[in-house]
Amino acid sequence: MTTVQTGIQPISTSRRVKDRVVQALVYLAFAIAVVPLLSVLWLVVKNGLARFDLEFLTHSMRNIGARDAGGGAYHAIIGTLEQVLFASLIAVPIGLLTAVYLVEYGSGGRLSRWISFFVDVMTGVPSVVSGLFVLAFWVLALGMPFSGFAGAMALSILMMPVVVRSAEEMLRLVPNDLREASYALGVPKWRTIVKVVLPTAFTGIVTGVMLAVARVAGETAPLLLTVFFTDSINNNPFNGPQMGLPLYVFDQAGRPTDTAIDRAWTGALTLILIVMLLNLVARLIAWWRSPAKRGS
Amino acid sequence: MAKQIEVSELDAYYGAHKAIEDITMTIEPRTVTAFIGPSGCGKSTFLRTLNRMHEVVPGARVEGKVRLEDQDLYGPDVDPVSVRRTIGMVFQRPNPFPTMSIYDNVAAGLRLNGRFSRSELDGIVESSLKGANLWNEVKDRLNKPGSGLSGGQQQRLCIARAIAVRPQVLLMDEPCSALDPISTLAIEDLISSLKQDYTIVIVTHNMQQAARVSDKTAFFNLAGQGQPGKLIEMDDTSKIFTNPGEKATEDYITGRFG
Amino acid sequence: MAKQIEVSELDAYYGAHKAIEDITMTIEPRTVTAFIGPSGCGKSTFLRTLNRMHEVVPGARVEGKVRLEDQDLYGPDVDPVSVRRTIGMVFQRPNPFPTMSIYDNVAAGLRLNGRFSRSELDGIVESSLKGANLWNEVKDRLNKPGSGLSGGQQQRLCIARAIAVRPQVLLMDEPCSALDPISTLAIEDLISSLKQDYTIVIVTHNMQQAARVSDKTAFFNLAGQGQPGKLIEMDDTSKIFTNPGEKATEDYITGRFG
Amino acid sequence: TDNNTDADSGAPAAGSSAAAGGLSGTINAAGSSAQGPAIEEWKKSFQSANPGVSLNYQPSGSGAGVQAFVQGTVAFAGSDSALKDDKGEPAQADARCKTGKAINLPMVTGPVAVVYNLPGVDGLQLSPKTIAGIFNSQITKWDDPAIKADNPDAKLPSTAIQAFHRSDESGTSDNFTKFLKTTADWPYEPAKAWPAEAKGQGSKGSDGVASSVKSTEASISYVDLAYAENSQLQKAKVANGSGEFVELTPESAAKTVESAEIVGTGNDLKLSIDYATKAAGAYPIVLVTYEITCEKGLSAEDTKLVKSFLTYTASDEGQQALTGLGYAPLPASLLTKVRTAVEAIS
Amino acid sequence: MVTTSPTREGGPAVRRSAFRRSRGDVPFRFASTGAGVVLLAIMAAVGVFLVVKAIPALQANTANFLTEKIWTPNAVEPQFGIASLAFGTVLSSFLALIIATPVAIGVALFISHYAPRRLAAVLGYVVDLLAAVPSVVYGLWGVTFLVPFMRGPSEFLNTYFAWIPLFGGDQVVGKSMLTASIVLAIMILPIIAAISREVFLQAPKMQEEAALALGATRWEMIRMSVLPFGRPGIISAAMLGLGRAMGETIAVALILPATFGISFQILGPNGNSIAANIANGFGEATAIGRGALIASGLVLFVITLVVNMGARMIIARRKEFARAA
Numbered sequence A: 001m002t003t004v005q006t007g008i009q010p011i012s013t014s015r016r017v018k019d020r021v022v023q024a025l026v027y028l029a030f031a032i033a034v035v036p037l038l039s040v041l042w043l044v045v046k047n048g049l050a051r052f053d054l055e056f057l058t059h060s061m062r063n064i065g066a067r068d069a070g071g072g073a074y075h076a077i078i079g080t081l082e083q084v085l086f087a088s089l090i091a092v093p094i095g096l097l098t099a100v101y102l103v104e105y106g107s108g109g110r111l112s113r114w115i116s117f118f119v120d121v122m123t124g125v126p127s128v129v130s131g132l133f134v135l136a137f138w139v140l141a142l143g144m145p146f147s148g149f150a151g152a153m154a155l156s157i158l159m160m161p162v163v164v165r166s167a168e169e170m171l172r173l174v175p176n177d178l179r180e181a182s183y184a185l186g187v188p189k190w191r192t193i194v195k196v197v198l199p200t201a202f203t204g205i206v207t208g209v210m211l212a213v214a215r216v217a218g219e220t221a222p223l224l225l226t227v228f229f230t231d232s233i234n235n236n237p238f239n240g241p242q243m244g245l246p247l248y249v250f251d252q253a254g255r256p257t258d259t260a261i262d263r264a265w266t267g268a269l270t271l272i273l274i275v276m277l278l279n280l281v282a283r284l285i286a287w288w289r290s291p292a293k294r295g296s
Numbered sequence B, C: 001m002a003k004q005i006e007v008s009e010l011d012a013y014y015g016a017h018k019a020i021e022d023i024t025m026t027i028e029p030r031t032v033t034a035f036i037g038p039s040g041c042g043k044s045t046f047l048r049t050l051n052r053m054h055e056v057v058p059g060a061r062v063e064g065k066v067r068l069e070d071q072d073l074y075g076p077d078v079d080p081v082s083v084r085r086t087i088g089m090v091f092q093r094p095n096p097f098p099t100m101s102i103y104d105n106v107a108a109g110l111r112l113n114g115r116f117s118r119s120e121l122d123g124i125v126e127s128s129l130k131g132a133n134l135w136n137e138v139k140d141r142l143n144k145p146g147s148g149l150s151g152g153q154q155q156r157l158c159i160a161r162a163i164a165v166r167p168q169v170l171l172m173d174e175p176c177s178a179l180d181p182i183s184t185l186a187i188e189d190l191i192s193s194l195k196q197d198y199t200i201v202i203v204t205h206n207m208q209q210a211a212r213v214s215d216k217t218a219f220f221n222l223a224g225q226g227q228p229g230k231l232i233e234m235d236d237t238s239k240i241f242t243n244p245g246e247k248a249t250e251d252y253i254t255g256r257f258g
Numbered sequence D: 001t002d003n004n005t006d007a008d009s010g011a012p013a014a015g016s017s018a019a020a021g022g023l024s025g026t027i028n029a030a031g032s033s034a035q036g037p038a039i040e041e042w043k044k045s046f047q048s049a050n051p052g053v054s055l056n057y058q059p060s061g062s063g064a065g066v067q068a069f070v071q072g073t074v075a076f077a078g079s080d081s082a083l084k085d086d087k088g089e090p091a092q093a094d095a096r097c098k099t100g101k102a103i104n105l106p107m108v109t110g111p112v113a114v115v116y117n118l119p120g121v122d123g124l125q126l127s128p129k130t131i132a133g134i135f136n137s138q139i140t141k142w143d144d145p146a147i148k149a150d151n152p153d154a155k156l157p158s159t160a161i162q163a164f165h166r167s168d169e170s171g172t173s174d175n176f177t178k179f180l181k182t183t184a185d186w187p188y189e190p191a192k193a194w195p196a197e198a199k200g201q202g203s204k205g206s207d208g209v210a211s212s213v214k215s216t217e218a219s220i221s222y223v224d225l226a227y228a229e230n231s232q233l234q235k236a237k238v239a240n241g242s243g244e245f246v247e248l249t250p251e252s253a254a255k256t257v258e259s260a261e262i263v264g265t266g267n268d269l270k271l272s273i274d275y276a277t278k279a280a281g282a283y284p285i286v287l288v289t290y291e292i293t294c295e296k297g298l299s300a301e302d303t304k305l306v307k308s309f310l311t312y313t314a315s316d317e318g319q320q321a322l323t324g325l326g327y328a329p330l331p332a333s334l335l336t337k338v339r340t341a342v343e344a345i346s
Numbered sequence E: 001m002v003t004t005s006p007t008r009e010g011g012p013a014v015r016r017s018a019f020r021r022s023r024g025d026v027p028f029r030f031a032s033t034g035a036g037v038v039l040l041a042i043m044a045a046v047g048v049f050l051v052v053k054a055i056p057a058l059q060a061n062t063a064n065f066l067t068e069k070i071w072t073p074n075a076v077e078p079q080f081g082i083a084s085l086a087f088g089t090v091l092s093s094f095l096a097l098i099i100a101t102p103v104a105i106g107v108a109l110f111i112s113h114y115a116p117r118r119l120a121a122v123l124g125y126v127v128d129l130l131a132a133v134p135s136v137v138y139g140l141w142g143v144t145f146l147v148p149f150m151r152g153p154s155e156f157l158n159t160y161f162a163w164i165p166l167f168g169g170d171q172v173v174g175k176s177m178l179t180a181s182i183v184l185a186i187m188i189l190p191i192i193a194a195i196s197r198e199v200f201l202q203a204p205k206m207q208e209e210a211a212l213a214l215g216a217t218r219w220e221m222i223r224m225s226v227l228p229f230g231r232p233g234i235i236s237a238a239m240l241g242l243g244r245a246m247g248e249t250i251a252v253a254l255i256l257p258a259t260f261g262i263s264f265q266i267l268g269p270n271g272n273s274i275a276a277n278i279a280n281g282f283g284e285a286t287a288i289g290r291g292a293l294i295a296s297g298l299v300l301f302v303i304t305l306v307v308n309m310g311a312r313m314i315i316a317r318r319k320e321f322a323r324a325a
């Protein structure tokens, strides 16, 4: 309590500068992230807009010859929507419940260590491996046909580790205070999890799920081996070859005609728009469920 | 129905650290028992062993027996959930559910445990909030989040939440610490009326409050720095405050009034 | 040096909700000023406007003036960081940094403000923890996390953290609410010694405490349900407790002692 | 929900063999991406004539097509090379066909262009030795004496050569390196994978190679004719066995196929191409792509559809449908044999 | 105690006294354990499948799988080794991680603590869009835009920073390890940013206020309360990103020159990765070739595992100080 200055003591310049520098860096980081985004979007929109028309959205590629213009991605859009939907229906419940197990029940036991171990390993699996796996078990061993559902299974294998790991992280962030408050009301653990823990972590979980969805919505390799490939519309996800947008983009981009390359860009644009829309819907749901909206 | 609680030779640990040691006491039904003692002596810890909340802390464990009437709370078949449903608790730090509205916070225990009609819920929420002396302040904003309340309001909200489920035993860890005298009075009135039917245990640092509301008082103290807390003595409140059996108790009580 | 704080016509809002209205007061240097009033009347809110912590809450804002000596805290050139550095604060709910050890918690503020040698730090940490009456309990586990402390210990840790940086003004929001009488006494002694050099504002629900430690007392009350809190009166503590100017003050003080 | 079966988007009805009519069902096929556009074109006519048919061709690569065929998930495979004895492929494929054996049916020729991007230099001429030197990273500058010798009149810059090759394994690389091995002292075994020791820069897919050459000055590569034309890349004239520098046209490529020898037995029409052909006006770097299927042993439905589809592809209409797509038609003599073989599928 | 129906209004509720296990908990616990077991079973099946498929190829291999650099499994005498592929995988994905993580943390902080509150949600969504771009498109963008674009900066680095071994070498090309790493970094950026953002948003307000009240600047507040709280989350997010980078197939395959050598010169025509090699080799692979590619996938498993174990150890080391808010 020696030299006490008077007045509002300004903080040292170096601290202020550091604060400013970090602020600048943070803004810069955002700018750095946005630049490639804009560049990618610009490229996709510039090249994709030409064919982004009603025909593209409502027609398949059936009977479109190698030099024909026209044709569309309807069959691929349907396929992607169905495959991603079924993949999510498989992966999200399993992934979420597994995360719940790891955080709430596993408590570092042997099973939970094994699960974490395999989830970790699976985060780096090359996507084609999941396709090979489903091909071997579902198509070759069980004799099931190529189908959208087979593709969904392959995609779900890729989704699961992302869902588990992100949900696990979000569940761990839920303060123990809240669990204790609920337990003390005599609420069973499972209801505590369902009614208190999961809602608290909801936005975070949604973000993780959307990351997983976005990832698999763009996968090509596993689809080749499981949904096969087709130019025709197949609405039935359980039987017969289907198409997917990434497959479509990959195929069209590799062809030697400019009309095909245009279709590839439009397909990419469509795929981005679909994932964007799904993301938007998910965020709206998360926002609508959040207390912030209801409060103040 | 009110229940008698018998504790015998109870130790509680946080990991390797023994926080309380060798506690034996009987908590009478339909009475208010007050726990007093210096900070860090293990009052909260002991309170939490009574409804098996202690074991929720990672690495924490309990040795010894707690019996509610004739049942061992730590018996092998006993579900901690039903223990906690029977023995309610108000925490030292208010912890409303941030994702829930004020209404839902109070109704949480009911909702999460069974089906109630909306009007039943409305009734219980209102009576509980009135009991906690919060109704007037929040009746116009029942569907706002519970986190936008002042410290004292949050504490009362947690009290309302705990009494809404009507446990047979109610454990309160410094329920009035953040409350102004008027709310404190209201809570004390609530305690007096609850004790007609329930068994109540209250941790308090406020000697007057202990003297005012409790029938029995237990004094805890640390055996020494870094050593576990112990029960020094427990007796009728009037006796403890006028003629305590132990020197330590007398020192603590007369030391200075909070 | 201690500073005089002049508040004039201050309103504070949470979003559209006006929590306090039209507060004008002068807080004298080197005195202890106590804020009393019923729960939810805006004491914490007002306290937080004094070091610009209020604006940290999303959607919260302040209208009016707060001057420290001759400087407007809300002036356009004023950096809230320097304001908070000059005017320290202890919160109503203890909030130690869970990722830091006890030692680092206390040293946290110092580390921000320049270079200290290890031995200097050691000295300040020790004296701050002693000031907060926590040293004996934690001296053997200074490098353990701050979250493994009891409620009262956490509160004292936060007090130690706040005084370690030696602010010119210290705002304390119910610093003793979770403390036992002995610790309370220690904190009150600390306050008395600090006021030799500092300006201190303390929110308390404990009338005796207000009477014991403060030189001036301000009484806040709600104008009515759902209406903003107001300053009812402010005067010498002795005057407020013996002969308050307002009926409301008298009612509140005599209503019941906490 | 439009499967493009309506008249306006469909092609004009195809010729008689496509108009077998009344067929329905689904066949899956997979394989060579080089023949992808050909299949597209054939499918269009075939499906227009048989609206009940869906032919799904997955252009995932010859090897993947052969694998899928062996595993029994597709009815036929498209492949840039015939089944290889030394890897036991014919035996595996025969096993898949159960009662019959697997046959290689050449169906179309894909010429491989040597493309380059060197502003100011038109009509580059390259001998096999020079090409081998360039792709083996021994000739590194455009004004290398070897190149000058091939192009006495050209003004060659002294810039470094950027040689691109396929980074993915491909029938194109296979045929290109076979050509080099036969005609020049190419030190590596011909393979679908580019030899690592030869260095150079890899680009994925024919499209990747084409765009790399297009966007990189002083670059050179090899790519299927269709991609070279679509990207308007300069094509070098390549010297054949008689030392004649030949421009790549469907006709000049067809001449090389004409001189190929059938090495398969019976209805298996596996070819051996003479990359060192001395035939006048023959462009020597070509790739013949096959359809591989079972002579006997496909399921009844597959048999019907595969036979009918291949009958169409081997027909004159089928071959003519490919004009302008960067393929060369099969020579008539070979085509007759193919038709006989298709006829035998049952 | 007799079981009676609780009386609701007013009087005390009479309840079951036997503290029997409540019913709902068992099925839920069973379901979540079951989900964990199912997931474990699937993943284990994938692992077993890989091993089974890889063994014949490894047996047919005439070279040392661990040390050999070339990859000719389709030859009559299969020869293949993982050395250069594993090196390229590790180098490219770690470069990507090093580029992406600081930017992602910056982006996450920007959205959670810097951007105007009203804008934050929208801006967060903008960054999520990066995740919506499919990998093929990143590959195409990389080839058509970034590869030509990178030639200039690469020349610059090579000219002035050649003393840093990474930027050395006498040949500089656009299709390089550096370009591939940048594309990978862009691809994993939204993963790390989104998860970190959610974690930062959950940082307890109380601790943030504690720091601010000590006179901390915004950055100091973040350093004192937000980052330590978010540390395990950031590490997990980075691990997810790294996994994605190591397993990414098509985008890398389109950009990397697919050579088989080991070189630190990230500006030159060097570089390959396990996943890219799978994409490049798969279409023309024979049975043994496929087995070899699968064996390379197994190596990727092992690398992922080692990295993740390291990360978990870092998280566990400060467990005592974890965010037990």
Ligand SMILES: Nc1ncnc2c1ncn2[C@@H]1O[C@H](COP(=O)(O)OP(=O)(O)OP(=O)(O)O)[C@@H](O)[C@H]1O
Binding pocket: B014, B017, B019, B038, B039, B040, B041, B042, B043, B044, B045, B046, B057, B092, C147, C148, C149, C150, C151, C152, C153, C178, C180
């Ligand atoms: N989560 C924990 N982990 C480790 N030690 C703990 C934990 N909680 C409390 N302790 C220690 O256990 C002892 C008893 O703590 P407890 O919270 O029961 O004290 P208390 O009597 O309630 O004190 P107060 O009046 O300050 O709330 C103290 O030494 C405390 O530091």
Ligand SMILES: Nc1ncnc2c1ncn2[C@@H]1O[C@H](COP(=O)(O)OP(=O)(O)OP(=O)(O)O)[C@@H](O)[C@H]1O
Binding pocket: B147, B148, B149, B150, B151, B152, B153, B178, B180, C014, C017, C019, C038, C039, C040, C041, C042, C043, C044, C045, C046, C057, C092
């Ligand atoms: N974050 C917030 N958002 C919205 N309203 C708030 C918020 N915090 C407090 N309020 C409201 O502002 C009013 C004043 O609150 P404040 O916390 O200042 O009361 P207080 O006098 O400190 O009460 P206590 O003694 O209970 O701590 C109350 O009506 C409260 O509900």
Ligand SMILES: [Mg+2]
Binding pocket: B043, B044, B045, B092, B173, C150, C151, C152
């Ligand atoms: Mg306590």
Ligand SMILES: [Mg+2]
Binding pocket: B150, B151, B152, C043, C044, C045, C092, C173
């Ligand atoms: Mg307050």
Ligand SMILES: O=P([O-])([O-])[O-]
Binding pocket: D031, D032, D033, D034, D035, D060, D061, D062, D063, D079, D080, D169, D170, D171, D172, E283
């Ligand atoms: O796919 P390919 O045509 O190169 O075999």
